[in-house]
Amino acid sequence: MSNTITFHYQVPFEIGDPFQNDINGLIAGKDDFWISSTHGLFHYIAGTGKTTRYFPEVRVLSILPDPVQKNIVWLGTMYSGLIKFNMRTREHFSYNTTNGFPHNTIANLQADDNGNLWGITGKGLLSFALDGSRINLHKVLGENGQEFNRYHYFKFTDGRLAFGGAYGYVIFDPRSMMSDHYEPEVLITAITINNKELPADNGYSNKGINGIEVMQLPNDRNSLTIELAATEYNLPEKIQYRRWLKGLDDGWVISGNDNTATYSYMPPGEYELHINASNTMGEWSDEVKVIKIHIAPPFWLTWWFITTLLIIMALLIYLGVKRKIRQAIKKDQLQIAYEREALQLEAKAMRAQMNPHFIFNCLNSIKSLMHDLRNKEAILYLTTFAQLLRNQLNSNLLEVSLEDELHTCRLYLKLETLRFGKKLNYKFDIDERVDTHSIKIPALLLQPFIENAIIHGLLPLPQGGTITVSITLEDETIYCKIDDNGAGRNVKVKEHGHESKGVKLVEGRLDLYNAIHNSAASIEIIDKKDSNGLPTGTLVIITLNI
Missing domain, CATH: 1.20.5 (Single alpha-helices involved in coiled-coils or other helix-helix interfaces)
Incomplete structure (x- = not known):
């Protein structure tokens, strides 16, 4: 049987430093090692010889396995604080002066039996709760003072801890260390607004600076520095401060031993500044100072x-x-006025059209009657023609009563009956409920449709036909109907796209009537047919709302 010792003189990294073999701590696993060095943390696997380096820029001074969490090790470092490292996930978290540590150098890590980590710092002996809930800095009296040596520390079987120093060593029982349960109050010693210190007689409180509870500030005085002091004076360097500006901070901000709270260029709004201090054991006091601050917005x-x-x-x-x-x-009124004037001119032109060939035919009819010595009929024709002509030429109105329009239609039909004889018959059917005298309609609204019915519907038939003009009232709506039993609208005329000028004028005049009266008057032309699809006449329906 032989016992073999293998020496590994250096780690497989090109460090280029005479301290490359400096190993200050080691944790052994089943077949691997975690080694702390001033050149970082190394993971060495014995079976393969593979070495992985962590924290190459950190000088690790001490390594300690967590007594409860088997995957956790604690690393004491020079200038980088205390590092909590997970050997399985490789995640880490650092504790330093930014979150309450008194110094960023910590070495000689030991664990007591109460869940605390102990170590030496540049400011004394440190105790740290492994769950991160408490940080304490302990004064060590005697010749040893605050000076401790690296690598000189020991834990006894009874739980006592020993730390060696430049002038001796200290041995103590962590359980018997004096505890500080005092809850200090925070005092405000000075307030600076925009780099100008607030005087004691400040207008915010008659009790001096510390008596200020509410501050109303304009928007251009929004940079504050508040200096604090805790009412515990034996070890002021162990007092820690924290602040919370509700409305700006997300939670407590720990400033360590820094007793100033500074806020620059605070936006307008309502704030509450909460200030708190710890005792020498790092326990936060229940005494919380509160100042309400209102930053007024700019006038805009x-x-x-x-x-x-x-x-x-x-x-x-x-x-x-x-x-x-x-x-x-105004534009619409001008447009309506122009359209109204234009339609009046068109209406006059239409009356003037009553019409050259129609007047010529009427005169020829009178001449023919006189030539046949039918003097009585000639006189009646001439009298009727004169009435119709006078009725139209003397009227300059754009709108007339329905009664006047019906009178014009009667005269026109009477004249055409005298002209065409038995080929033309007509009748009027007027609903008694309709007040034809009070209802206004566009002038010459019905006559053009009657003229079309005679010329295109009745005269093409050898036997002629009948025109029925009816006025009915249904649900506050008046229906004016011109119904004939003639040949229907001329098919050739429709195929050639011809449109009666009189009908076109009626449609334009009806559009203007709707615009002026906010109405919905309409025209519908129905081509009547029998069961065989043959034309049996034309029905024109004019709808008026009253």
Whole structure:
């Protein structure tokens, strides 16, 4: 049987440093080692010889396995604080002066039996709860003072701890260390606003700086520095401070031994500054100082300015829209006036068209009657023709009563009956409920359809036909119907796209009537047919709303 010892003189990294063999701690696993060195943390696997380096920029001074969490090791470092490292996940977290440590150098790590980690720092002996809930800095009295040596530490079987120093060593029982349960109050010793210190007689409180509970500040005085002091004076360097500016911070901000709270360029709003201090054992006091701070917004962000601005904008928009509407109405009125004048001229032209060839035919009819010595019929024809002509030429109105329009239609049909004889018959059917005198309609609304019915519907038939003009009232709607039993609208005329000028004028005049009266008058032309699809006449329906 032989015992073999193998020496590994250096790690397989090109460190280029005479301290490359400096190993200050080791944790052995089943077949691997975790080695702490001033050149970082090394993981060595014995079976393969593979070595992995962690934290190459960190000088590790001490390594300690967590007594409860088997995957956790604690690394004491020079200038980098205390590192909590997970050997399985390779995740780590650092504790240093930014989160409450008194110094960023810690060595000689030991664990007591109460869940605390102990080590030496540049400011004394440190105890740290392994769950991160407490940090304590302990003064060590005697010749040893605060000076300790690296690598000189020991834990006895009874739980006592020993640390060696430049002038001796200290041995103590962690359980018998004096505890500090005092809850200090935080005092405000000075307030600086925009780099100008606030005097004791400040207008915010008649009890001096520390008596200030509410501060109302304009928006251009929004940079604050508040200096603090805790009412525990035996070991002031062990007092820690924390602050929470509700409305700006997400939670408590620990400033360690720094007793100033500084906030630059605070935005307008309502804030509550909570200030708290710990005792010498790192236990936070229940005494919390609260100051309410109101930073006023600039005038252009105040509710009254915004409201005034919105009112002005709404007024400008209203006036602009009103102006546009007025211009649009004026434009529409001018357009309606132009259209009205144009339609009046067209109506006069249409009356003048009553019409050259119609007048010529009427005169020829009178001449023919006189030539045949039918003087009585000639006189009656001439009298009727004169009445119709006078009725149309003397009227300059765009709108007439329904009674006047019906009178014009009667005269026209009487004249055409005298002209065409038995080939033309007509009748009027007027609903008694309709007040024809009070209802206004566009002039010459019905006559053009009657003329079309005679010329294109009845005269093409050898036997002629009958025209029925009816006025009915149904549900506050008047229906004016011109119904004939003639040949229907001329097929050749429809195929060639011909449209009666009189009908076209009626449609334009009806559109203007709708625009003026906000009405919905309409025209519908129905080609009547029998069961075999043959034409049996034309029905024109004019709908008027009253």
